Amino acid sequence: xxxxxxxxxxxxxxxxxxxxxxxxxxxxxxxxxxxxxxxxxxxxxxxxxxxxxxxxxxxxxxxxxxxxxxxxxxxxxxxxxxxxxxxxxxxxxxxxxxxxxxxxxxxxxxxxxxxxxxxxxxxxxxxxxxxxxxxxxxxxxxxxxxxxxxxxxxxxxxxxxxxxxxxxxxxxxxxxxxxxxxxxxxxxxxxxxxxxxxxxxxx
Numbered sequence: 001x002x003x004x005x006x007x008x009x010x011x012x013x014x015x016x017x018x019x020x021x022x023x024x025x026x027x028x029x030x031x032x033x034x035x036x037x038x039x040x041x042x043x044x045x046x047x048x049x050x051x052x053x054x055x056x057x058x059x060x061x062x063x064x065x066x067x068x069x070x071x072x073x074x075x076x077x078x079x080x081x082x083x084x085x086x087x088x089x090x091x092x093x094x095x096x097x098x099x100x101x102x103x104x105x106x107x108x109x110x111x112x113x114x115x116x117x118x119x120x121x122x123x124x125x126x127x128x129x130x131x132x133x134x135x136x137x138x139x140x141x142x143x144x145x146x147x148x149x150x151x152x153x154x155x156x157x158x159x160x161x162x163x164x165x166x167x168x169x170x171x172x173x174x175x176x177x178x179x180x181x182x183x184x185x186x187x188x189x190x191x192x193x194x195x196x197x198x199x200x201x202x203x
Contacts, residue, residue: 051090052089053070053087053089053090054070055070056070056071056074057070060101061097061101063105064109068104070088073088073100073104074087074088076100076103077100135190136183136186136190139186139190141182141185141186141189143178145182146174146181146182147174149184150174150181154171157169157171
């Protein structure tokens, strides 16, 4: 595994963190009252005995022989606990640290398998879908744009029903349809930008 795969794996954890989130959460929250204080994702508690942290460059684990630094583990811990805990070495036991590393490993191991087992077209499709999801998440659509699109859609439905002498179908409210409309508008913006900046020619 090269460093790019490790970095890419950490970068896409948000999109697949559900794969092992329950395992990690259960591990972090499973201590009995008589046990050493554990990390609770809702109410974080550190081990009473202060433990010295290693430097950011320290290797805390390996994934298929590739080093994982404390800095990478700290960053992912902060992500998983929404900033409530940021020091991997302050997790109160090897079980919790291993659970976190296992969760970090999943996208990296999946990336290796994908690289080994997917053919060229499948890789292109996977990269395209991931890029599109990432682009959609950063494409801005205002509520005003969504409301305008909703009103236009309602008007078209009414006109179509009138032409066909049919009763107007029951339509969802704007609030009910807003999320789907905003997603569609974002998709429209992304595809429009792709076509305007691409070189597509019919021969």
